[in-house]
Amino acid sequence: MAGRTMFDKIWDLHVVDELGDGMQLLFVDRHVIHELSGYRGQVEIARRGLRMRSPELALGSFDHVVSTAPGARGGNNANADRIIAGFRAESRKAGMRLYDIGEDGQGIVHVIGPETGFTIPGTLLVCGDSHTCTHGALGALAWGIGTTELVHVLATQTVVQQKPKTMRIDLRGAPAKGVTGKDLILALIGKLGTAGGMGYAVEYAGEAIRGLDMEGRMTVCNLSIELGAKVGMVAPDEKTCAFLKGRRHAPQGARWDQALAHWKTLPSDAGARFDAEHAIDCASLAPQITWGTSPEDVIGVDGVVPDRKPDALAYMGLTAGRPIAGTKVDRVFIGSCTNSRLPDLRAAAAIARGRKVAKHVEAWVVPGSWRIKQDAEAEGLHEVFKSAGFQWREAGCSMCVAANGDYVAPLARCVSTSNRNFVGRQGPQARTHLASPAMAAAAAIAGEITDVRGL
């Protein structure tokens, strides 16, 4: 028998029923819920007279609409406060675990799932958010769902899905200094395009992935949706187990041993066949930065703005043929489910230490969770940022999705560690350049896009 992929092993464990034409009913082990899509789902399930089937398999928190202003404990407006209060009340009524604002455990759902050990290898995990693919970094099968599917999960603890094809991407070689998980995945999206993974569940493999810490793998998997794939995964290894051991919701005692034994069986077998295979050489990459309005519009920071997509260039206010480095910036945002974890903040702080944010730049650091904020402060990172002139803010999605009123002004240029540089994503007419935390910190200091390796 041919070897099996990790994806197939996990998928097959969750099939409740065959629904015909390749559609299958799958059991959901882990449902992660945030206030924006979650509350809509809760209202709808109540309207239909149904109850949440398995609250013990859910984890909720607040991230999308919360204010991240220093010291804030709610929304930025009455509508946000209404959503927050509604989600809190409905979650309590349903008896599901909810990490409230200002509580250890609160934060961006794709940060706190791994952080609390709720996300573990071999699980099927869904959330009403496209960046749910992040959880695949721990060897979970995870994808984002819409509101109607979310209601379906609340009421039945299942999803209806057609099995995607499988793709393995070999990230070869060891990245150079200054080149992070963010740079690897941006370069990959540049190479394959934003539809490159469409219809596939992607498994990232190879030396560069093995070399990343868990947070770096989360960054890579997070941008799978920008590669067009709903699912991105990394096989669990010693790093995964070491990361999870002792975390609040991770299995303990005998259950930990059972889980560990199972996780060892998950990696794709030698000889497993994938429907598609790609490779990228990571050793030769420079730090990456986007120049256009799609994550595939990406170049090395030492490159020149390409002569393509004139509409995107016009929107971004860039001239083809000019070096991207030296482009003046107005805002810097370090945060989001892509890059707001402790190693991300350490990397940014290493650049900021002893330096000053350029006078014309407003720079923000938004930790991904309450816990990360505390841990960063215990290391003194907040002092590094604050004395350099960065704002040190509360945990949330903030300026990545701009759902809470955190905007970039029209025509202003922002180097952002988030995941989408779409037209208007960070605010109407806002111009977004995606980059790593170190590159973003370097842009804040220099006041322009700059090669972090030169600082």
Added chain:
Amino acid sequence: MMEKFSTLSSVAAPFPQKNVDTDLIIRIERCTGTPKEEIGRYAFEMARFLKDGSPDPEFVLNRPKYQSAQILVCGEFFGTGSSREMAVWALAGLGIRCLIAPSYGQIFYGNCFQNGLLPIVLPASTVDGLMREASAGNAFEIDLQRQTINGKISFDITPRRKKMLLEGLDELGLTLALEPRIAAFEAADRQRRPWIYPP
């Protein structure tokens, strides 16, 4: 119950832009408090209106011949990005009931079926031809039962999804009837993978 979909006769608006993301279809601020029934008025907000809030006459759905269009002929990878189902609600709110494109964002594609909206996938060359017909202002006839456009172009759809659209079936209703199977699965799974379930 969803609105049933059987046949549709309408002009089709050409929307050739590639990689139209769901942020472009509906801004996030409109997803936080706007009732589902009202969300259509904000569809394509950034492209549909001028700075003073008046309709941009250049935007395709504002042009007189496309104002009643129920079909959009789209560029590749339509609906990429965020999982927000409000993108589908916004299109439905504009009266759109059918999309034709070479490919779609995967979460968006699934969300269409949950709302009685038919997303047809066709080869890029076929879509190009339909784009020209749409630009000429020709009316399209979509027949879901026969899986044809204008009686000549065939499209694929899985039988289950076809049946759900034709009959306006709701997936949740069907799955609720399978609860005994789900419960049996869970009971067996608790034996097989006890560490998954909180003690």
